[in-house]
Every structure is written in structure tokens, then in C-alpha cells.
Amino acid sequence: MRNFIFVVLVVCATAHLFAQTAGSPPAVSTPATTAEVEALREEVKSLKEMVQTLQQQVKDQQSAKNNSNPPALPENPEPQTVETAGSPAPSASAPPLFPTTDTAVVTSAPPVNANGTTTFPTTDESVTATPSSVTTTDTSSSLTQPLPIIGGGNKNYMNISFDGMFALAASSERHLDRLEVGDHDPLQRGFNGRNAEIALDGAVDPYFEGFANIVLKLDNNDETEIELEEAFLQTTNLPYGLQIKAGQFFDQFGRINPTHPHTWEFADSPLVNGRLLGADGLRGAGAQIAWTLPVPWYAQFIFAVQNGRGGTGYSFRNPGEDGVFFGRMTIDRDASALHDMIYVPRLETSFNPSDTQTVLLGASGAFGMNDTGADNHTQIYGADFLYKWKSSHAEGGFPFVKWQTEAMYRRFEAGRGLDNSFPVEETFRDWGMYSQVLWGFKKGWVVGLRGDYLHMQESPFTDDDTRQSRSRISANLTWYPTEFSKIRLQYNHDFLDENDFLASRDVDSVFLQFEFILGAHGAHKF
Amino acid sequence: MKKILLILSAILSFALTSHAKLKVVATLPDLGSLAREVGGDKVEVSVLAKPTEDPHFVDARPSFVVQLRDADVLIDGGAELEIGWLPPLLQNARNPKIEVGKPGRVQASQGVRLMNVPTSATRAAGDVHALGNPHFMSDPIIAKTVAQHIAQAFSAVDAPNAAAYDANYKKFEATVNAKLQEWGTAMLPFKGQNVVAYHDSWPYFAHRFGVNIDTFLEPKPGIPPSPSHLAEVIEKMKAQKIKAIIVEPFHDRKIAERVASATGAKVVDFAQYPGALPNTDTYVKLIDALVARLSAALK
Numbered sequence: 001m002r003n004f005i006f007v008v009l010v011v012c013a014t015a016h017l018f019a020q021t022a023g024s025p026p027a028v029s030t031p032a033t034t035a036e037v038e039a040l041r042e043e044v045k046s047l048k049e050m051v052q053t054l055q056q057q058v059k060d061q062q063s064a065k066n067n068s069n070p071p072a073l074p075e076n077p078e079p080q081t082v083e084t085a086g087s088p089a090p091s092a093s094a095p096p097l098f099p100t101t102d103t104a105v106v107t108s109a110p111p112v113n114a115n116g117t118t119t120f121p122t123t124d125e126s127v128t129a130t131p132s133s134v135t136t137t138d139t140s141s142s143l144t145q146p147l148p149i150i151g152g153g154n155k156n157y158m159n160i161s162f163d164g165m166f167a168l169a170a171s172s173e174r175h176l177d178r179l180e181v182g183d184h185d186p187l188q189r190g191f192n193g194r195n196a197e198i199a200l201d202g203a204v205d206p207y208f209e210g211f212a213n214i215v216l217k218l219d220n221n222d223e224t225e226i227e228l229e230e231a232f233l234q235t236t237n238l239p240y241g242l243q244i245k246a247g248q249f250f251d252q253f254g255r256i257n258p259t260h261p262h263t264w265e266f267a268d269s270p271l272v273n274g275r276l277l278g279a280d281g282l283r284g285a286g287a288q289i290a291w292t293l294p295v296p297w298y299a300q301f302i303f304a305v306q307n308g309r310g311g312t313g314y315s316f317r318n319p320g321e322d323g324v325f326f327g328r329m330t331i332d333r334d335a336s337a338l339h340d341m342i343y344v345p346r347l348e349t350s351f352n353p354s355d356t357q358t359v360l361l362g363a364s365g366a367f368g369m370n371d372t373g374a375d376n377h378t379q380i381y382g383a384d385f386l387y388k389w390k391s392s393h394a395e396g397g398f399p400f401v402k403w404q405t406e407a408m409y410r411r412f413e414a415g416r417g418l419d420n421s422f423p424v425e426e427t428f429r430d431w432g433m434y435s436q437v438l439w440g441f442k443k444g445w446v447v448g449l450r451g452d453y454l455h456m457q458e459s460p461f462t463d464d465d466t467r468q469s470r471s472r473i474s475a476n477l478t479w480y481p482t483e484f485s486k487i488r489l490q491y492n493h494d495f496l497d498e499n500d501f502l503a504s505r506d507v508d509s510v511f512l513q514f515e516f517i518l519g520a521h522g523a524h525k526f
Numbered sequence: 527m528k529k530i531l532l533i534l535s536a537i538l539s540f541a542l543t544s545h546a547k548l549k550v551v552a553t554l555p556d557l558g559s560l561a562r563e564v565g566g567d568k569v570e571v572s573v574l575a576k577p578t579e580d581p582h583f584v585d586a587r588p589s590f591v592v593q594l595r596d597a598d599v600l601i602d603g604g605a606e607l608e609i610g611w612l613p614p615l616l617q618n619a620r621n622p623k624i625e626v627g628k629p630g631r632v633q634a635s636q637g638v639r640l641m642n643v644p645t646s647a648t649r650a651a652g653d654v655h656a657l658g659n660p661h662f663m664s665d666p667i668i669a670k671t672v673a674q675h676i677a678q679a680f681s682a683v684d685a686p687n688a689a690a691y692d693a694n695y696k697k698f699e700a701t702v703n704a705k706l707q708e709w710g711t712a713m714l715p716f717k718g719q720n721v722v723a724y725h726d727s728w729p730y731f732a733h734r735f736g737v738n739i740d741t742f743l744e745p746k747p748g749i750p751p752s753p754s755h756l757a758e759v760i761e762k763m764k765a766q767k768i769k770a771i772i773v774e775p776f777h778d779r780k781i782a783e784r785v786a787s788a789t790g791a792k793v794v795d796f797a798q799y800p801g802a803l804p805n806t807d808t809y810v811k812l813i814d815a816l817v818a819r820l821s822a823a824l825k
Contacts, residue, residue, distance in 0.1 A: 122667065122702070122703040122706045122707075123667060123670075124667045124734075127638060127639050127662075127665060127667060127668055127671075127730075127733075209617075234617075236617075236620075237620070237622045237625070238620065239622075241595060241620050242620070243620055292591065292592075292595060292618070292619075292620065296592065297589070297592060298588035298589055298591055298592050300618075348588075350587070350588035350589060351589070352587065352589050355576065358585065358587050358588070358589070360588060388585065390579075390585055391579075392576050392578050392579060393578045393579060393775050393776045394579045394580055394583065394776060395579075395580045395583075395776040395777060395778070396580055396582070396583050396748070397580070397583035397585070443750055443778075444750065482649070482652075482653070482748060482749070483610075484649060521610075523586065523609065523610050523611055523612070523613045523614050524586070524610075524611075524614070525586060525614045525618075526585055526586045526587055526588055526614075
């Protein structure tokens with residue numbers, strides 16, 4: 001290398017000399033003047049000096065390189081400084097411009113050009129660590145600080161986030177709390193704060209992951225309600241595609257029930273979810289096993305067992321408000337046998353009609369006992385369908401079209417209540433569905449349309465405001481400035497039967513929902 | 527009976543031979559391209575993200591769960607570019623072979639010094655990645671390192687073919703080394719020139735090839751261009767005589783065109799991923815195309 005540069009320089013110098021002499025042919029015929037000779041001498045002298053200094057530089061570099069073998073790099077923590085460190089030498093000493101370790105490539109390439117720029121580097125230790133220090137995450141190589149590992153930007157043992165969701169509501173109905181069916185829905189005219197959520201998650205140890213969702217809600221008198229919505233651990237490395245979850249969790253029943261309001265595409269929950277699974281959603285303390293079927297397409301079987309008690313087991317062992325459910329005095333029972341628990345199976349499968357389209361189909365069930373009699377069963381069946389198209393040139397996930405439909409059927413054996421106080425036994429066959437289409441037409445902008453239908457079996461005996469057949473149509477426009485905030489304007493039109501509970505048969509409502517997220521934003525499942 | 531046996535054995539041997547190939551999943555197409563270079567005919571590579579879509583926002587499609595469940599090796603960026611979609615997929619895939627720390631997991635950013643690491647994390651600055659800018663594959667020297675890691679992982683998981691992986695890597699390295707001279711020479715006349723980009727995806731490319739790409743149509747990463755910001759950019763472009771605006775396939779090209787017509791600059795279609803531009807099915811061809819496009823625009 002050194003020899004090579006020396007040769008190059010000598011060649012340059014000679015060429016320069018030659019050019020000088022060749023450049024003065026008119027003077028050749030006459031004897032050279034003393035002044036000319038003097039000038040040439042000066043020239044040769046300065047060139048000699050230049051060659052010497054360059055030789056010295058090369059020598060210095062060589063020795064420096066030999067001395068600093070282990071950390072081959074000088075102190076250049078930033079990649080940019082490599083260039084700036086080299087650029088102050090635009091004369092002829094180009095070699096230090098880039099750290100090159102691959103001499104074979106460099107020497108075979110054309111050398112320094114007139115501007116002092118060099119041949120292109122093929123290695124650059126400033127951007128890459130040596131392979132040996134890579135495979136082992138060794139802290140001894142901290143001099144060059146390469147090694148960012150996933151999660152390295154977040155040095156906590158868990159992710160923490162806070163999600164604040166509020167809504168400003170206007171409605172032609174005075175009692176919004178009777179009209180809306182979900183616990184996170186706007187429940188009064190004016191401002192509502194029905195979902196302020198603290199979410200925690202992280203790896204517990206090499207075997208488990210942990211999740212917790214603590215929800216704070218403002219009631220209509222601005223008092224704070226607190227709720228442990230979810231808190232569970234989940235295995236991370238069971239074989240055969242198995243996963244076990246235990247704690248307090250939402251059941252994997254359909255599409256909306258397992259999710260938190262933050263991911264909902266409307267400001268309120270569908271009628272069928274609120275009335276068949278309950279205002280709070282179907283969740284509770286229990287355990288769940290999930291199994292990815294060993295087939296070449298996506299198919300998963302999920303099975304959960306829970307207590308199914310109280311408001312979050314709405315259609316099951318739920319004593320109801322003030323001990324009354326569907327007009328009956330309820331029997332608040334402890335679990336006396338396995339059949340008092342609820343069992344929630346789900347099978348879901350997915351396929352891709354094309355590279356930009358995805359379909360997901362699911363069937364769910366929930367089976368257990370209810371509190372309206374000594375031996376009264378409840379069965380709920382659900383089917384769900386999701387179609388999504390997303391552009392192959394999507395930016396920020398837009399544009400897309402998403403069509404989601406869920407249908408549920410409930411068979412509820414309503415007994416005669418506590419001490420057979422109710423005149424008759426009845427079996428309610430209730431069903432309902434919603435279908436919604438979302439169109440993300442531009443980055444950050446989504447329009448949505450939803451239709452809701454709920455059919456509750458009529459009864460001459462049971463008079464209950466939650467047992468009304470009704471339907472609703474909703475339209476909304478959502479703007480997501482980023483994935484951490486959103487503003488949503490929604491219009492609802494409710495069609496109701498003549499009733500004693502609400503003032504009007506047709507209700508118009510407008511919601512302005514706004515949300516913000518601080519901290520880690522959990523990735524969305526499909 | 528004999529026939530059935532023959533057919534059965536044929537199916538079985540087919541199943542066995544097809545199974546013998548290492549199943550590799552790459553989150554992004556550039557990583558997939560390197561996996562193909564290094565793996566050759568010994569591996570079967572599938573890629574999750576499409577080359578033309580925004581890599582920050584890929585849907586966690588259920589079919590990806592199956593691909594990850596069956597994978598012997600997973601190659602991901604490792605710098606949180608895929609943080610919005612990879613974690614739930616891995617949770618559902620439940621594949622211990624591709625856990626972080628296992629030989630079957632390559633995190634490409636390991637051993638790469640990321641640029642623009644923020645000193646403090648605030649989302650007021652837009653979509654800033656806490657670990658540093660994750661779009662590092664546009665620097666071919668970094669790509670060589672990543673290819674080397676991939677070769678090491680393949681050899682660790684599939685030792686009998688280690689020699690083949692090493693040979694493939696050496697071949698890739700030699701190709702890139704030779705190409706670097708070519709690319710460097712092509713870009714040399716434009717050293718120090720300013721270029722505008724839609725999104726801050728190109729600091730590594732800029733650093734390697736000596737151009738400055740530090741003006742963006744987005745006011746902050748991930749935030750759509752606003753009229754006032756674009757006015758500033760136009761003024762700056764006029765003052766600095768900037769000749770090129772880089773856009774990626776998923777960006778709003780019309781905005782770039784508007785700025786271009788106001789300043790006389792050219793819109794240059796760029797892409798981070800092989801396959802997003804015509805005739806760029808491999809990594810080397812992609813860099814070829816980028817260098818050709820940019821040098822043509824800067825002339």
C-alpha cells in the first residue's frame with residue numbers, strides 16, 4: 001500500500017515535471033536562462049518536500065494503524081464525523097478519507113483523482129461493528145456502542161400507556177343512559193369521560209407475559225368509577241401452538257367483545273353486544289387455552305372457562321340491578337358444580353382472496369347457567385365476518401376498506417325467580433346483528449356507516465326496558481392526526497318501538513369523541 | 527399396490543425434500559432479498575410486507591401467523607420499524623425457534639450503528655424512533671454486514687449447508703464491493719449536493735453516497751405536509767437550487783409534483799425495497815436503480 005502510493009506520487013511528480021518542460025517548447029531552442037533554471041529548481045525542491053511529507057504521513061498512518069490494532073477506530077462516535085474528519089485534507093493525501101480495511105479492492109481501483117476525492121470505500125467500521133462482536137451481545141464492545149436490540153429504546157421492564165377518551169354528546173333524548181347500551185358509551189348530554197385507561201404490559205419472565213388494563217370512568221355526576229378491566233398472564237413458549245392465559249380477561253367472543261374502546265370504529269358499542277353480552281362486555285376471572293391448528297392456513301381454536309358472574313357475566317349468573325333481572329327476583333348463587341361456570345369456545349379462520357384482501361371468519365359460543373331459576377341455562381351463539389382491503393401502496397395504513405359483520409343468537413331460559421315468585425317460566429330467543437363499513441379514504445381520514453338490529457322475543461309477562469326490539473343507523477367521520485390521537489364526529493338515528501322508557505320513537509344523537517394516548521401504543525391485532 | 531406405494535414414496539420424498547429447505551421469513555423485502563442471495567436454493571424465503579407499502583403500517587394478517595409459526599429463521603429489522611405489527615404476530619405464532627436470542631432470529635440492526643438517535647423521546651417531534659433511524663439498508667456497506675449475519679444464522683440453524691451459505695455470502699460481498707466502486711463513481715460528481723425527500727428514510731444512503739438529504743416534505747416524520755411547511759421548503763429549494771425530490775411508492779406524489787413545478791426540480795421515484803421499482807428484484811439492482819435515477823436527476 002505504502003509503496004503503491006509512493007509510486008503514484010513519484011509518477012505524478014515526474015509527470016508534473018514533464019508537463020513543465022513540455023509546456024515550454026519555445027524556450028528549448030534557446031539556452032535556458034538562469035531565472036528559468038532557478039524556477040525549475042524551486043519547483044523540484046517543493047515537489048521533493050511534498051513527496052517527503054507525504055511519505056511521512058503514510059509512515060505515520062502505518063504505525064498508528066499497527067499500534068491501535070484492537071480498536072481500529074479512532075474516536076468517531078458518529079458516522080458523519082468520518083467524512084468531516086477526512087475532508088480537511090483536500091490536498092493530495094486522500095487515503096485517510098475513508099477507513100478501508102479491504103486493501104485488495106481499494107488498491108485495484110483507480111487511485112486518487114485531482115480533487116483529492118478517493119475511490120469508494122467498501123467497508124466502513126463506523127457504521128458496522130465487527131461480526132464477532134455482533135453475535136454475542138457483549139458489553140465489552142461498548143466503545144463503539146453498536147448493538148441496539150429490540151426494545152433498547154425502552155429500558156423499562158414494562159410498557160405503560162394511558163388512553164383518555166371523552167365525548168361531547170347532543171341528543172333529542174333526555175336520558176341518553178337509557179338509549180345507549182354500552183358502559184363506555186356517552187351516557188348524558190354534554191361531556192362524558194367514560195374511558196380513561198391505564199394499560200401495562202411486558203414480559204414477566206422467560207415463561208410469561210403480563211397485561212393489565214385499569215379503567216377509570218366518570219359517572220354522570222363526575223364521580224370516578226374504577227374497574228379492573230383486564231389483568232392476566234399468558235404463556236409465551238408452550239409447544240404445539242398452544243397458549244394459556246389466566247386472570248381477568250375479555251372473552252374472545254366475536255370481533256368487538258375482546259377489544260378495548262380505543263380500537264372501536266364507532267363512539268358507542270353495537271346494540272347486540274350491549275344487550276346480549278352486557279354493557280361491560282363478556283369478561284371475568286378465568287382461564288383460557290388457545291391452539292393454532294396444524295394446518296397450512298390460519299385456524300385457531302380458543303376455549304375459556306370463567307365464573308361468569310355479575311354484570312360482566314350479564315346473561316349468566318348475574319343477579320341484576322337490585323336483585324331483579326328480566327323482571328324476576330334473582331337467586332344469587334355460588335358455583336356449586338362445574339356447570340355453574342361459563343364455557344366460551346371460539347373457532348376462527350382466515351384466508352387471503354388476493355395480496356391486498358383478507359377475510360376472517362369466526363364462530364363463538366358462550367354457555368352457562370343464569371340466576372332466574374335453580375336450573376336455568378343460557379346459550380349464546382355468534383358468527384362474525386371481516387373483510388379488509390388495503391392498497392398495495394398504502395401510506396400509514398391508508399387507503400383501506402373494512403367490512404365487519406357480527407350476528408348473535410341467545411337462548412335464555414327465564415325461570416320463576418326467587419321462591420317461584422314470578423308467574424311463568426319462559427324461554428327467550430333473542431337475536432341481533434350489526435354490519436359496518438369503514439373507508440379510510442385518505443391518510444388519517446375514515447368514514448363509517450353502521451346498521452344495527454336487535455330482535456328481542458316479545459312476552460306478555462316480562463316488561464323490561466332492556467328487552468325491546470330496536471334498530472339504529474350510524475354514520476361517522478374520524479380524523480386520526482396520528483395513531484396516538486383521534487377526533488370523531490358521529491350521528492346516530494335510533495328507531496324505537498312505542499315505549500314507556502324513552503320519550504320518543506325516533507331519536508337523533510350527535511357525538512363528538514376525542515381521544516389521546518400517552519406512552520407505549522400496543523400494536524393492533526388484525 | 528406397487529403403484530400406490532410408488533406414488534406414496536414419491537409424495538413422501540417430495541415432502542421430505544421440500545421440507546429440507548430452510549423456511550425463512552423476512553419482515554421486509556430488502557431483508558428478504560439478502561436472505562435469497564445468501565440462502566440460494568437451500569432456503570425458501572417469504573416476505574411479509576409488500577415492497578410498495580409503508581413499512582410502518584403493515585396489517586398483522588392472520589396468514590402471517592402461519593408463516594411465522596412454520597419458520598426456521600425470522601429476519602426482522604430489529605430497530606422498531608415493525609413495532610406496530612410484528613409483536614402481535616409473534617405472540618400468536620408461538621414459535622420458540624424464532625425468539626429473540628435464538629439462532630433462528632436475525633435482528634438486522636445488530637451491529638449497525640443507527641443514525642439520528644434522539645436524545646429524548648417526545649412524540650411532539652413526530653414519529654421518531656427511539657433507537658434511531660431504522661431505514662439503514664439503503665447503505666450497501668451495512669447491507670453486507672446484515673448479509674453476513676444472515677449467513678451466520680443460516681449456518682447455525684442448518685450446519686450441513688454452512689459452506690454454501692458462506693460461499694454465497696462471499697459472492698454477494700464481492701458483488702457489492704465491485705458495485706460500490708461503480709456507484710461511488712456515478713455519485714461522485716454530485717458530492718455535497720442537497721436533495722429533498724418526502725420522508726426521512728435516506729440518511730444512510732445520503733451518508734454513503736455523499737449527498738445531503740436533510741430537507742423533507744413532511745414537517746415532522748409521519749406528519750402529512752402542510753401548506754406553510756411546503757412554502758418553506760420551496761423557498762429553501764430555490765435558495766439552494768435543489769434539483770431533486772425523492773418520493774417513495776406509497777407517498778402522495780402529487781404533493782411532490784406541486785413542489786417540483788414551483789421550483790423546477792425533478793420528482794425522483796425512489797424505493798427502499800427491491801421489487802417496488804421496475805427491474806429491481808434484487809438488492810443490488812435496487813441500488814443500481816436508485817443511483818441511476820438520482821444521478822440522472824442531479825445532472
